[in-house]
Amino acid sequence: MKVLTTLAGILAVSLAAHAANKPNLIFILADDLGYTDVACFGSKYYETPNIDRLAKQGMRFTDGYTCGPNCQPTRAALMSGQYMPRTGVYTVGSIDRFDWQSRPLQPVDNVTSLPLEKITIANALKKAGYATGMFGKWHLGNDAAHHPSKRGFDEAIESAGLHFDFVTDPKADYPEGQYLADFLTDKAVDFVRRHKDEPFFLYLPHFGVHSPHQAKEELIAKFKDKPSAGGHHSPAYAAMIASVDESVGRIVALLDELKLADNTLVIFASDNGGVGGYDREGIRQAQGITDNAPLRGGKGMLYEGGTRVPFIFRWPGKVRSGTTCHEPIISVDLYPTFLEIAGAQPPANYPLDGKSFVKLLTGDGTGTLQRDAIYWHFPGYLGAGAGSWRMTPAGAIRAGDWKLIEFFEDHRLELYNLRDDLSQTNDLATKLPDRTKELHGKLLAWRKELNAPMPTKNIPSTQPGVSKKKKNKKASAD
Incomplete structure (x- = not known):
């Protein structure tokens, strides 16, 4: 009996050590951030030192795409690992959101919440032994059944429709006067500290830099006298980007402090292209705040400016610093990539449309994926x-x-x-x-x-x- 007890103890310690060695995953998602809205992707106006440092310490994908040209379909694809025809989430809101009655076609009905039968990446990682937390913009359903705490996240702070109307689990009060990006980052930092001794998946989808374009006055002042460059000109928008950049810096500094950096993959991306580039398309009525040049078009369009976004990955010791990859990747690829990194199996009888690109991340940037196309x-x-x-x-x-x-x-x-x-x-x-x-x-x-x-x-x-x-x-x- 003593031998069996000893063996059981050894096995328990072994399993705990194995679980602790699973890589952590941190996914920071900006909202409406355009392809050239960060310095390491070309901006001469916006200042993003922390995001740039992330790229220098990791891999930058020049041909990273979102599955949708606006927020909700991309988020559905990220969480489900499936293209839009499988989720039914094509846009934001109902088909009557815009007056299409004057047009030749009647649009397809749009699903406004991620269907409950979809197995989220949080579900899959939780099953694989990960602590899961989400703090920010969910945008995949406002009722209790669709709340992220019911979709695989142990902890969640999310908006119930309006940008600043929070529904939290566990309950968290939003301090009056605190800037939203700082509040969400505080919650993310607390989550990491509490789960530093076990594998965790942190999803931090910021509301910035989506409208309304509200920023800290001290950051706005920093850009007021700065000359515009390449269609980038708004001090308020630049200040919002700076706050997202500060959030990235805080998360990376925390990993270094806790000595978790070598066992943590940090991903930074956007949910769609930037709001701009419409003038060149002759769409004078659309109000732009930025410019995606040299890409054509912007958010809401299937031209490159609407769907090509920054993708950056940092994982010291696994992802080579300062590398660039030109192989196309798309939102649905993250789900199988996360599963492979976690050593988890795909859900049974659940089709995944993406391809794992772990071999690209751990290579020299010249690899390719075995597939014909993305759609x-x-x-x-x-x-x-x-x-x-x-x-x-x-x-x-x-x-x-x-x-x-x-x-x-x-x-x-x-x-x-x-x-x-x-x-x-x-x-x-x-x-x-x-x-x-x-x-x-x-x-x-x-x-x-x-x-x-x-x-x-x-x-x-x-x-x-x-x-x-x-x-x-x-x-x-x-």
Whole structure:
């Protein structure tokens, strides 16, 4: 009996040591931060010393993409590991958010919460023995059943619809006068300190730099006399970016203090492109705050400015410092990547659309992933005010250096070589019909495989709820 007890004790210690050695995961997500809104991705106006240091100490992905051109579909893809046709989350709000009745197509119904049958990455990591915490913008359902504390997170502070309307579990009061990014970072720091002796997954999705563009006065003052550069000009927006950057710095400093850096992967990214670049598209009604140049377009569009964002990974001893990778990655790739790092198996009978890119992270930046393409599906409308549109129903595919966009209203196809034409100014669809046909065929096959719903012809007599439809209400934040 004594021998059995001793063996049991040894086994318990061994299992505890194994669990403690599992890498920690920290995912910091900015809201509406554009591709060039950080210095290490090109800005000469915004100042991001901590994010830049993260890149110098890790790997920067130049071709990182979000699954959606705005907030909610990207967050659904990140949490579920699935493309939009599987989640049904295509945009923010209902199909009646914008007055599409004047358009040729009736958009697909939009799911406004992540379906309960979806197994979140937090669910999967919790099952693998991780403590899980989320502090910030959830945006995947406001009722109790969809609260992050019911979707795999042990602890959660999130907004119930409005940016500053917090529902917390456990209960936490928001101190009057404290800046939001600081409050969320305080909670994240406390979570890490309490779970430093066990593997943890920290998800820190900031509300910044989404509107309203409110920042600390002392940071705004810092940028008031600074000359604009490359379409970057707003002191308030720059100050918001600076606060997100401070948050990144605090988290990294904490890991160094607790001697957790070598066992922690830190990820920094954005949920969609920056709000800007619309003037060059002739969309004068859309109000921009930044510019994504040299990328075309901005948030709400399937051009590069809407979906290409900064991706940075830091993991001392595992990810080589100062490396750059040009292989395309997309939001759904994070789920299988996190699972591989955690040594966890994918959920049974649950399709994951992404590919783990651990081998890219631990390589020299020159690796590739074994897949044909990445995809987008947006069967709805995004307005820009005064009857103009940032986006009409469309889909897209990127394969190698090539990107094809299909616009569903008139079946127009646009083809670009992103290696030679990052700004997407030279449409090659008519010049390269074979390449266009090849990519369009892959896009059609992908939609068929995922049973992606398509918008239908808009017939006024069958529009749902038109007789009840009132003048557009103020749209919820996207």
